[in-house]
Amino acid sequence: MTSDNDATLIWLLGECFRNRLRALIQVQPVLDHINFIEREQKDLIINKARTESNQRAADLLIDTIINKPRPDGWLRELVNALEAGGCKHAAQYVDTTDLPPPSVEAENDHFVQLVDLLAPSLITMKTSDVCLMCFAKEILTKEDHDNIMAEIRNNGQRNGARLLLRRIVLQPPGWFSAFLDVLSKSEHHDLFRELTGAETPQELEEMITEDRDTPKVLKDQNELKKEKLVEGPEVMELDSITAEESLDSSMGNSSFNSLLDSSIGSTSDRTDLDLYNADAEQTNEKEEGVDESAVSDGGDEGPAGAGAADTDIILRDYQMEVARPALEGKNIIICLPTGSGKTRVAVYITREHLDARKREGKPGKVVVLVNKVPLVEQHYSTEFGKYLKRQYHVERVSGNSQLKISFPDIVRKNDIIICTAQILENAFSQAKSEEEGGIHLSDFSLVVIDECHHTQKGEVYNHIMIRFLRQKLKNELSRKQQSEPVPLPQILGLTASPGVGGAKNAQKAEEHILKICANLDAFKIMTGRLGDHEKEPYKKIATAEERKEDPFGDMIKGIMDEIHSHADLQPPCNPGTQNYEQWVVQKEQQAAKEKNQKVRVCAEHLRQYNEALHQSNTLRMSDAFSFLRKYHDEELKKKTAPEDEEEAIELTETDRFLFKLFRDKKRKLEDVAKRPEYENKILSTLKQTVLREFTSRQEARGIIFTKTRLSAMALHQWILENKKFEEVGVSASYLIGGGDQSVVKPMTSKEQKDVLEKFRKGEINLLIATTVAEEGLDIKECNFVIRYCLVTNEIAMIQARGRGRAGDSSYTLVEVEGSGVAERESVNEYREQMMSKAIRKIQNLERKEYESKVREFQMQAIMEKKVHAVKKKQKVMLKDDPSKVRFSCRNCSRPVCSGRDIEIMANMHHVNVTDEFKELFIVRENMTLQERLLDYEVNGDVACKACGYKWGSMMLFKGIDCPCLHIKNFVVTYDNKQKTYNKWSELAIRFPPFDFHNHPDLIAGDSDSD
Structure with a gap:
């Protein structure tokens, strides 16, 4: 071969045919039969196939051929290889002398698309029989045959199909007619009809020769439209061809393309064909390795294909093992480590469940429940929606949803609904109350x-599962009475760790x-x-020396001692501890109920100093000082009357004492805070720790978990x-929760x-997060995790540790010497071991004993x-008049309103829009919360008005200003007893719903202002 021909061929391989060849x-x-590539380079290519994908390995093979010396x-x-x-x-x-003509190439692409399109039906074939006959017809190699039979033995007929x-x-043109012949001879007449529109080859021949102008289409168009897979006319003209031409070894140059076009419609533009995607099989072939992204709880790419609308889901052996009881219809809990693919398994089970219900002619509907709003979108975009929306209608609903359709309507119109559990529970409650x-x-x-x-x-x-258990019990009674039981759904639970619930021994665990x-x-x-797929991060503890001198902390403790003396308080523990925090909160609640404003206000200030x-x-x-300064500035601002208010809020003796105390110490605190x-x-x-991670890794991406939003x-x-962080390439952001805090x-x-x-794209490579990122959120790109002075329970430890998804990930606990953080982490590790032993013991229980317990x-x-x-x-006394409940200011004990003045807006917000109430409060700007939510806005x-203590928020609801009260800011008097509450749900009184018709003055007033 001349050098010019060689150069031309290399150009064709690299530029023209690369996409075809890599697929x-x-x-x-192939590498087994190539000798002109060195062993070391072969190993690199094979390793890429194992760790990344077959297509990327094929790219490397092509590059090797193009760029390396060739004998x-x-x-x-x-070609022989x-x-x-x-x-x-x-x-x-x-071998360019044997290139298929463009018409044959295009026709073959159509056949690939057709098989891809009808794959959900074709996978029901008797795979063993079809495999043997395809091997006999030489459209499968011996290696293909062996791999498929092994897949059938390990994972069943469908995965084999x-x-x-x-x-x-992947075979040369001609495979399609051979495949049709195999389906016919193996008595898969329904699949033959699905592909051709004819019952038999003879009928197909008659259909083509006798009705050339308006033949049957290959698949019922209404069904295709229903599945949202294709578009196109219901009939298309078929050029004059003979039956022999349509079924010859290459399908010839017949106008079968036209027929395919009518069936496939716009799918010819698709680029995400599963069947032509060589990556799609990686997870099931041990010889070729696996794509690590397959096991992500919500990975953007997986072995099912690279496209965003892929429908094929391949499970690893351990994933299929845990899924099997669910595929048999049993209720199970899947307990797999974070990052091992629990959600992917759930998607697979969901699809198989709905497919089975469809085959049985039964209705199927799946609800996916999550406990955090961000998980709704995550599960939709990266898992259930991504893999199932081509086959089924998938929708997500949460408190942030902008859907104006009712939840029951969403349930009726979709096959899979992803929502927060509270939304479902609310819907159940509505049904119960009719x-x-x-x-x-x-x-x-x-x-x-x-x-x-x-x-x-x-x-x-x-709450949801108690409904299930009650109905299950009723069904047992119904069966005994020979009446029809109410259908109950199958239950699938997912967790990385059930925990031990604070158990101190194996029995309690x-x-x-x-x-x-x-x-x-x-x-x-x-x-x-998990075997080789298990990824346990390297764990270490970084301990800092205890501070020898702490004049800043000593000054704060001195201030707290003066407050203790002023309020006659005697704390049972040292300030700065969790126990002190609990004590001072209890003191504040008790003082509020006793209307002891002096102690209540002091306790609130002590909590801030703590x-x-x-x-x-x-x-x-400096962070601590800024926090205190901001708190006192805001408190002083609350006590200062706005310019348009006639009366200033009267400062109490305790207020003046507390403000003066901080003002006197403010300068010294600020000076000490500047001393490094x-x-x-x-x-x-x-x-x-952070600098080490970023300097020792080629591409570092990590999370620092901390306790509070302020610290994040x-x-x-x-x-x-x-500047040191910037020099090593740190790009940081914080991630905190969404609840309102003052x-x-x-x-x-x-x-x-x-x-x-x-963070996923790499624009941010360091997150500083509260526990909002510990559980559920998919952050698979992380390769180091740091828990900063933070230890909670064994579940949180496992969840946080599992954020490190990479193979070389690390998990570091940073603590102060003598803080006890490392010791509590050791306790969690012991609880984790106790949990694993408890799970194994439960799994080994005799069936009868397990069911009895x-x-x-x-x-x-x-x-x-x-x-x-x-x-x-009994406690609620729902018939009681709400007027029996009275509310007073938690700070100054001023009477505020009666329960008869309270109404419930949008089933959740407690408002008071009476004229009497308007005279008791002032409205201040809330700098911490300015967020539009559906029909209302926090203003x-x-x-x-008397003491400046916050009572709630002013909301704009459908054009009307409504004071929304937070019960935690009041002392509630009911049945001659005073009590404080954190949530309205804790107060067992039913208030009436807000009704516009009861407040015409509000509407009229609003119109006048306009």
């Missing part, structure tokens, strides 16, 4: 519960896990053996102000989503719920 070449079997005869050796490796179609593109379909479409639009458990055939370890007493998951199994009516709790102590021990002294020699050592330890924001600011502005779901998306816990749960409901009903704070 058609199976790297490993004489390389072309013939490559492709043919011997079962890639005859690819060989045609390399998927592999068979991916293999036959309100319009309620739904029932029987409307679903499968319930998927994410983070199912929350199915415990008091949690919304458990087993009891805790058995209760969760009982609450979920689980047939079994399934754990998988927080400042905590900050000075974990952050910079007094800073705590733990920030230096954190700095060294302060650490972010500290990183931004330190001190810190919350993050909206959109802001959280934007930060996470930037589960049944006992279920009956106990039902009875506890029943007793609780009776007590609540500002509602505060006591």
